[in-house]
Amino acid sequence: MYSVDLNSDMGESFGTYRLGGDEDIIQYVTTANVACGWHAGDPMVMDKVVRLAKERGVMVGAHPGYPDLMGFGRRKMVLSYQEVKNYVKYQIGALAAFTKSYGLKLQHVAPHGAMGNQCQYDEEISSAIVEAITDFDKDLIVYYCAGAVLGQIAESKGLRTASEIFADRAYMNDLSLVPRKMEGSMITDEDAAIARCVRMIKEGKVTALSGKELDIKGDTLCVHGDGPKALAFVQRIRGAFAEEGIEIKHL
Numbered sequence: 001m002y003s004v005d006l007n008s009d010m011g012e013s014f015g016t017y018r019l020g021g022d023e024d025i026i027q028y029v030t031t032a033n034v035a036c037g038w039h040a041g042d043p044m045v046m047d048k049v050v051r052l053a054k055e056r057g058v059m060v061g062a063h064p065g066y067p068d069l070m071g072f073g074r075r076k077m078v079l080s081y082q083e084v085k086n087y088v089k090y091q092i093g094a095l096a097a098f099t100k101s102y103g104l105k106l107q108h109v110a111p112h113g114a115m116g117n118q119c120q121y122d123e124e125i126s127s128a129i130v131e132a133i134t135d136f137d138k139d140l141i142v143y144y145c146a147g148a149v150l151g152q153i154a155e156s157k158g159l160r161t162a163s164e165i166f167a168d169r170a171y172m173n174d175l176s177l178v179p180r181k182m183e184g185s186m187i188t189d190e191d192a193a194i195a196r197c198v199r200m201i202k203e204g205k206v207t208a209l210s211g212k213e214l215d216i217k218g219d220t221l222c223v224h225g226d227g228p229k230a231l232a233f234v235q236r237i238r239g240a241f242a243e244e245g246i247e248i249k250h251l
Contacts, residue, residue, distance in 0.1 A: 003247040004201050005162065005220035006237065007031035007143075009063055009112070011049040012040035012072075012226055020225035026052050028234035030250035031059045031220065033110045033143070036091035039065030039073025043098075050098040059250040060099050061143065064091035065112035073113035074180070084115075084128035085135075092136050107251070109133050110143035110164065111150070119150035120176045126150040130157050141251060146216050147175030162251055165200050165218035167193050167237065168227050170209045175216065178209050185209075190232055194240045197221060201246055220251065 010026065011034040012019045019040065026032060032053050035041030053060045065073030067087065079087070092109060099106045111119055111129060119126045130153050133140050141160045144151035151161045168187050170178040178185040187193045200206050206216045223233045241248055 001247060002201055002245060003249055004218060004241075005031050005251050006223070006234065006248045007033055007061075007110070007164075007220050008223045008225045008230065008234065009033045009035070009110075010225050011035045011045045011063075013045050014040055014042050014069065021231050022049055022052065022225065024231050025223075025225055025234055026056050026058055028231075028238055029058060029223070030248055031061060031107065033061050033063035033108075033112075033222075034095055035063050035065070035112070036095050038067045038087070038091055039069065039071075039112050043094075046095060046098050050095075050102050050104065054102045054104055059107040060095070060104055061108035061110050061141070062092045062095045062106060063110050063112045064088045065115050068114075073115065076114045076118065079125075081124055081128045084125050085132045088129050088132040089136055092132065092140075096136075106137070106140060108141035108143050108162065116145060116148075117177060120145060120148045120174075123149055123153065126153045130154050130159065133159065143220060145175075145177065146218065162219040163217040164220050164222055165197075165206075165216060167197050167221055167223045167233055168229070169224075171206055171214060171216075173208050173210055173212050173214070175214060182209075186227070188229055190229060190236055193233060194236055197237060198240065198244050198246070202244065 010022045010032045142154040146163045
């Protein structure tokens with residue numbers, strides 16, 4: 001029997017600006033990665049998403065990013081080790097205040113955008129994130145992009161980890177995500193996305209943008225909540241996985 005956690009990035013609206021369909025998507029996922037107010041989100045949005053998660057029995061994780069609202073956390077920043085550590089710790093603590101108020105335990109931390117992408121190879125940033133998590137709660141699971149050095153460093157420090165794969169993103173030959181500015185970075189064809197997801201989970205294989213076949217490990221499958229087909233993807237994934245004998249459950 002195959003199983004996988006199904007997560008989505010949520011809480012990425014800000015003030016009067018609305019992004020993503022949290023109320024609809026949360027009905028189909030097992031886990032929510034909630035923005036903590038720096039790349040997106042605000043206290044009202046965070047409270048709403050955590051409340052929805054409580055109502056739906058969905059697990060909640062922190063989705064910390066760079067302090068870059070205008071760039072949605074997708075622009076690379078040059079920060080010191082201590083800055084990365086404290087920025088991440090600050091955001092985890094902010095979201096934990098809301099999960100605690102609803103009687104939920106924060107489950108994991110999943111770095112967002114440019115921060116998450118830099119964790120593919122950057123040992124200093126990855127170590128700073130791991131230290132922030134360890135300082136706060138050693139029981140938190142570290143979500144890392146498949147193949148990223150972040151996973152190795154977290155495991156070396158005794159933390160639980162989950163290798164994250166993506167339903168709507170294409171891969172480079174080194175398992176890093178194709179930069180969004182490149183053509184083909186986003187997968188919008190529903191049938192193609194579903195077939196890729198099934199293959200990644202059941203065969204541990206994915207085809208890179210170049211056509212190269214890669215080995216990949218997936219403990220948790222992400223659908224970006226701000227994607228134009230996010231709702232369709234999570235709905236189709238639910239149906240297809242049931243047919244393929246893949247159980248969707250949180251970690």
